[in-house]
Amino acid sequence: MRITPLPEFQSEALLPGQDFAAVERLIRAEAAEHGLDLHSGHGRSIWCAVEQGEFGARKRGDGVLVFARAHRIEALAAMQQAIAEPLARHLPSAAAALRWPGAAEAGRPPANFSFAEVVSAHRLCADFLRLRLAAPDLHRLSGSDSIHFRLVLPAPDDPAPEWPRTGANGQILWPRGDKALHRPVYTVRAIDAGRGWLDLDIFDHPGGRAVGWARRAVPGTRLGLLGPGGGGIPAPGHLVLAGDETAYPALARILESRAGQAGGEVFLLGDHADYPLPRPPGFALHHLPQGAPALCDRLAKAPPAADSQLWMACARSGIEALRALLFGRFGHDRGRAHLAAYWNDKD
Numbered sequence: 001m002r003i004t005p006l007p008e009f010q011s012e013a014l015l016p017g018q019d020f021a022a023v024e025r026l027i028r029a030e031a032a033e034h035g036l037d038l039h040s041g042h043g044r045s046i047w048c049a050v051e052q053g054e055f056g057a058r059k060r061g062d063g064v065l066v067f068a069r070a071h072r073i074e075a076l077a078a079m080q081q082a083i084a085e086p087l088a089r090h091l092p093s094a095a096a097a098l099r100w101p102g103a104a105e106a107g108r109p110p111a112n113f114s115f116a117e118v119v120s121a122h123r124l125c126a127d128f129l130r131l132r133l134a135a136p137d138l139h140r141l142s143g144s145d146s147i148h149f150r151l152v153l154p155a156p157d158d159p160a161p162e163w164p165r166t167g168a169n170g171q172i173l174w175p176r177g178d179k180a181l182h183r184p185v186y187t188v189r190a191i192d193a194g195r196g197w198l199d200l201d202i203f204d205h206p207g208g209r210a211v212g213w214a215r216r217a218v219p220g221t222r223l224g225l226l227g228p229g230g231g232g233i234p235a236p237g238h239l240v241l242a243g244d245e246t247a248y249p250a251l252a253r254i255l256e257s258r259a260g261q262a263g264g265e266v267f268l269l270g271d272h273a274d275y276p277l278p279r280p281p282g283f284a285l286h287h288l289p290q291g292a293p294a295l296c297d298r299l300a301k302a303p304p305a306a307d308s309q310l311w312m313a314c315a316r317s318g319i320e321a322l323r324a325l326l327f328g329r330f331g332h333d334r335g336r337a338h339l340a341a342y343w344n345d346k347d
Contacts, residue, residue: 007069009076013100013170016063019346020044022091023057023064030086035323035339048082051145051232055083066098074140077112077172078229084171092300100170106114107165108173110226113152115163118221119197121214125274127245129202129214130189137195141228147253149227151200153182153213163224184210185229185342187249201249201275233257234309234338239264239283242295242322246342247313248275254311255280265300267295269314292318296325303330309337316341 005165015023031038047056051071066087080100081135087093105111116135128226141149154161162175175181188190191198202214214255223325233254239262242317243251251266262284273287288294294316297335299322304310310332312322325331326339 009053009073011076011080011100011102011170012065012067013061014060014065015094018064018091018094018097019079020057020059020064023087023094026090027056029090029320030082030256032037034333034341035319035337037334041279042158050082051229052230052231053079053081057083059065063186064094068100071145072140072143074112074180075146075228077110078227080170081172087124096234098171100310102166105166105170106168108281110164110166112228113164113172113224113226114138116223116225118223119221119231120219121217123204123278124201127202127204127270127272128207128248128275129211130199131198131214131217132199133223134197136196137339138191138196138198141188141198141225142193143228143232144190144257146228146230146232146234147188147233147250148185148226148229149181149188150229151210151213152183152224152226153210154223155180155182156212156216164226172269180211181220181224183226187231187253189249189253201252203248205245208314230236231241231340234311236261238262238308238310240267240304240310240312241265242267242269242312242320243342244268244291244314245270245272245275248277250313252277255282255283264308267298269295269318291315292321293340296321299325302328306333307336311338313338313340313342315343315345317345 025144027046031048032080038048039045045058047054052075057064057066057067068085069075070079114135116133119132119134162179164172164174167173186200189199189201200212204211241251259280266283266285268287269291271289321338323339
């Protein structure tokens with residue numbers, strides 16, 4: 001049952017004739033896969049709470065009412081997508097019936113989408129490229145409650161890319177086929193919304209589509225920004241932070257933001273550790289190039305204190321092992337933890 005107030009901004013859509021049990025299983029699977037905070041109400045409602053708000057469903061007559069709620073208006077579209085995308089993957093007939101309010105916006109860009117241009121691109125260290133982007137309205141990406149967003153990149157050498165638009169049902173319509181857009185998630189490493197720029201750091205690894213785009217990027221290259229997309233700064237206190245190279249920029253943002261307010265331990269799980277991380281007093285940095293298995297061994301011998309705030313991100317297999325250890329074996333409070341799979345090593 002609910003014991004917290006509803007987020008201020010809300011949107012609902014009815015799926016007539018839809019079996020609630022199927023939607024409930026879908027939401028439970030999403031929560032398990034991404035380590036989300038799951039809630040239920042007497043078998044008639046279920047929802048996932050994230051930093052930006054929440055998404056979920058409840059029984060309504062012979063159908064299901066799906067809902068999206070956000071603490072900030074610019075995050076509402078992201079919450080709608082959080083429930084619409086798994087519906088499209090697993091219950092396509094339900095997704096086809098989904099009609100969010102707001103048909104008057106049909107044909108326009110989504111509310112959480114904007115264009116940006118590359119200002120500069122350079123090598124930050126051996127394994128990372130840093131890009132500075134310029135855009136006129138970045139305030140929605142400047143909060144500490146959500147430090148991630150999606151790059152929206154057209155296919156290489158596409159002279160006339162198509163961009164997302166709002167459909168008559170209120171959902172985001174994405175180009176398909178040769179016009180399909182790549183939408184990787186990245187961390188806002190630094191931002192000055194007033195001056196209209198943000199920095200992001202891209203892990204340079206073989207085969208990455210975003211890496212290939214970043215290597216070709218020159219000043220004036222146009223792209224899209226979608227977000228914010230969740231994953232905020234953990235609360236002050238004793239922090240236990242861990243991540244591989246894909247999470248180094250987020251670790252840097254957390255350390256920078258919590259300097260003087262928190263302390264704890266930071267575990268770097270990548271092969272290399274030359275990324276320029278802040279080193280505020282009170283934090284001990286450890287390099288574990290053996291990755292999540294080495295971290296599991298270490299935490300099994302010295303579990304984090306019950307009041308520690310945990311923030312960890314790496315490959316899916318590593319996060320699954322850490323969840324089993326920290327939540328299953330030690331019973332750590334999920335409300336004091338953010339464990340996220342930043343990439344899938346199980347395909």
